[in-house]
Amino acid sequence: MVEQPKIHLEHVGFTYNATSATTGAEPVEALKDVTLSIPPHAITVIFGPSGGGKTTLLRLINRLNDMLSGTRRTGQVLLDGQDIYAHDVSVVELRRRVGMVFSLPLPIPGTVRHNVTYGLQLAGMRDQTVLDNALVRSLQQAALWDEVKDRLDDPATALSGGQQQRLCIARSLALEPDVLLLDEPTSGLDPISTAKVEHSLMELKKHYTIVIVPHSVQQGARVADYAAFFLMGELMEAGPGRQVFINPKNKRTEDYITGRFG
Amino acid sequence: MCGARMNDQEQQPRREARVEPVSTARGLGQGRDHHWGEFLVENAIRVLGFSAIGFVVLIFLFLLQEGLPTFFRVELPILFGQRWYPTFDLYGTMPLILGSVLVTIVAIAIALPLGVATAVFVREVAPNWAREILKPMIETLAGIPSVVLGFFGMTIVAPLVRDVLGAPTGLTAFTGALLLAYMSLPTIISVAEDALDAVPKSYRDAGLAMGATRWQTIWRVVVPAARSGIITAIMLGMGRAIGETMAVMMVTGNAARMPVTADSLFRPVRTMTATIAAEMGEVARGSTHYHVLFGVGIILFVLTFMINLAAASVIFQKRRRGGLR
Ligand SMILES: Nc1ncnc2c1ncn2[C@@H]1O[C@H](COP(=O)(O)OP(=O)(O)OP(=O)(O)O)[C@@H](O)[C@H]1O
Numbered sequence: 226m227v228e229q230p231k232i233h234l235e236h237v238g239f240t241y242n243a244t245s246a247t248t249g250a251e252p253v254e255a256l257k258d259v260t261l262s263i264p265p266h267a268i269t270v271i272f273g274p275s276g277g278g279k280t281t282l283l284r285l286i287n288r289l290n291d292m293l294s295g296t297r298r299t300g301q302v303l304l305d306g307q308d309i310y311a312h313d314v315s316v317v318e319l320r321r322r323v324g325m326v327f328s329l330p331l332p333i334p335g336t337v338r339h340n341v342t343y344g345l346q347l348a349g350m351r352d353q354t355v356l357d358n359a360l361v362r363s364l365q366q367a368a369l370w371d372e373v374k375d376r377l378d379d380p381a382t383a384l385s386g387g388q389q390q391r392l393c394i395a396r397s398l399a400l401e402p403d404v405l406l407l408d409e410p411t412s413g414l415d416p417i418s419t420a421k422v423e424h425s426l427m428e429l430k431k432h433y434t435i436v437i438v439p440h441s442v443q444q445g446a447r448v449a450d451y452a453a454f455f456l457m458g459e460l461m462e463a464g465p466g467r468q469v470f471i472n473p474k475n476k477r478t479e480d481y482i483t484g485r486f487g
Numbered sequence: 488m489c490g491a492r493m494n495d496q497e498q499q500p501r502r503e504a505r506v507e508p509v510s511t512a513r514g515l516g517q518g519r520d521h522h523w524g525e526f527l528v529e530n531a532i533r534v535l536g537f538s539a540i541g542f543v544v545l546i547f548l549f550l551l552q553e554g555l556p557t558f559f560r561v562e563l564p565i566l567f568g569q570r571w572y573p574t575f576d577l578y579g580t581m582p583l584i585l586g587s588v589l590v591t592i593v594a595i596a597i598a599l600p601l602g603v604a605t606a607v608f609v610r611e612v613a614p615n616w617a618r619e620i621l622k623p624m625i626e627t628l629a630g631i632p633s634v635v636l637g638f639f640g641m642t643i644v645a646p647l648v649r650d651v652l653g654a655p656t657g658l659t660a661f662t663g664a665l666l667l668a669y670m671s672l673p674t675i676i677s678v679a680e681d682a683l684d685a686v687p688k689s690y691r692d693a694g695l696a697m698g699a700t701r702w703q704t705i706w707r708v709v710v711p712a713a714r715s716g717i718i719t720a721i722m723l724g725m726g727r728a729i730g731e732t733m734a735v736m737m738v739t740g741n742a743a744r745m746p747v748t749a750d751s752l753f754r755p756v757r758t759m760t761a762t763i764a765a766e767m768g769e770v771a772r773g774s775t776h777y778h779v780l781f782g783v784g785i786i787l788f789v790l791t792f793m794i795n796l797a798a799a800s801v802i803f804q805k806r807r808r809g810g811l812r
């Protein structure tokens with residue numbers, strides 16, 4: 226890669242319940258010495274069997290694991306070459322640059338409009354025209370505008386599951402992040418909604434860096450520009466999507482893709 | 488017996504021809520035993536359930552039977568008049584109703600912010616070990632008998648109120664409201680805390696991930712998500728406050744004056760519950776006064792019922808919209 230990676234993980238390790246003296250829970254080493262570069266303006270697929278540490282990895286990139294107690298993190302996570310865990314980094318700023326969409330579509334309480342513009346309002350934006358523009362733009366980018374343009378003031382929970390999921394994507398996009406992290410964003414969706422989400426991802430990657438944990442190997446193969454295969458917290462293989470999914474170098478990757486385990 | 492038979496079978500070598508019919512027979516036998524037990528338990532529960540409902544209905548009917556004559560014996564303008572002097576056949580319930588309303592509203596105005604803030608603290612801010620200590624302590628508070636609190640109110644709170652305010656007496660509506668607030672706090676805190684606890688962790692993640700600070704996430708995402716539970720908490724606290732008798736009777740001074748002047752909060756007041764409790768012992772059964780006291784009971788019941796109805800409608804509305812997840 227000639228271009229500077231958008232995100233670079235350097236010998237990253239992460240352990241849950243590392244200081245288990247108080248709780249008595251077993252330590253879980255969720256990530257082990259992971260070194261991985263994520264290129265800009267492309268879709269990077271993180272895949273592998275359950276418990277492999279994929280969610281942990283995504284949550285590390287926008288520091289959602291900070292709130293958990295008793296964890297141990299090693300290594301460095303660089304965003305545009307800058308260590309996001311450095312002392313002078315504002316977590317709130319970071320999370321505005323790195324959006325995250327979760328596997329359960331979870332609108333915050335309130336209307337469709339509120340869900341999309343709320344992040345901007347939190348960031349201190351008061352100008353109504355700016356908010357309205359952001360509302361339209363992000364709903365369009367999430368391929369949801371046509372379906373909700375007459376329902377902007379309905380409660381968000383009145384939307385269908387697929388619409389709610391795209392609403393959550395729009396919510397992240399409203400903040401114009403650099404990076405969009407998606408954790409199994411289509412796990413509860415029907416094939417048509419899934420196709421819509423995938424389609425909008427293809428559009429979005431022109432402007433954003435996208436990291437996605439797919440809900441199936443097939444989906445991974447469909448959207449991947451780059452792919453990384455995780456097994457029990459270890460990075461087994463990473464490279465261009467075509468190569469990883471069609472011509473994997475690692476025996477385990479091949480076994481997993483062809484369905485021999487996992 | 489059934490179990491023993493099953494074990495025997497499992498020790499036998501499995502042959503398909505045998506396993507089929509035997510297992511069918513076993514299934515039937517078990518089904519019959521099951522059915523009888525089921526029948527008994529089901530009916531026992533049904534009887535208990537219906538008798539509970541039956542008692543409530545009986546009490547309600549009794550209340551109606553004793554209370555309804557009020558509305559024929561006493562003219563309505565007098566009944567809802569401003570003067571409560573039973574000795575002179577003046578049964579104006581307005582001071583009592585307004586007294587209850589005033590004390591209850593002020594109590595809730597005090598308890599609501601405190602209770603919700605405490606619930607947020609216990610659930611969202613306090614470290615685990617502190618929460619483990621705080622929760623049972625708060626729940627224990629709910630168990631303090633109200634007469635004890637009333638005594639505490641008379642000997643400690645009332646003099647304090649008198650000295651601080653320079654009022655002629657410390658037995659005021661405000662003193663009652665303070666005690667009631669204190670009494671409804673445990674209910675409000677623990678119900679609101681449960682509501683916050685029921686908000687999926689992912690709401691917090693969602694708030695944080697969109698760039699909210701921890702406080703913004705708590706106040707603007709988690710608390711609204713728990714809104715219906717918190718409203719229930721308030722309604723339950725209010726129900727407790729409006730129905731409370733003993734403590735209120737001991738500290739509010741019990742003067743049946745209309746609390747309509749600006750300083751009413753710091754003057755004695757008399758509530759519906761206190762009136763019933765204080766006067767029921769001395770009235771002749773069947774007298775007008777006797778019926779009026781039951782009439783006051785009906786009014787109290789209707790008020791409480793309306794509060795509960797309001798709470799329920801808030802919750803149902805929320806459910807219909809799919810807001811509870
Ligand atoms: N909060 C937590 N506390 C303790 N252990 C955890 C926690 N979250 C995850 N783990 C453990 O860390 C390991 C990796 O979990 P992670 O959620 O990252 O896996 P995943 O690859 O996303 O799996 P899936 O495909 O099922 O979502 C698992 O063994 C899991 O049990």
Ligand SMILES: [Mg+2]
Nearest residue numbers: 279280281408
């Ligand atoms: Mg996961």
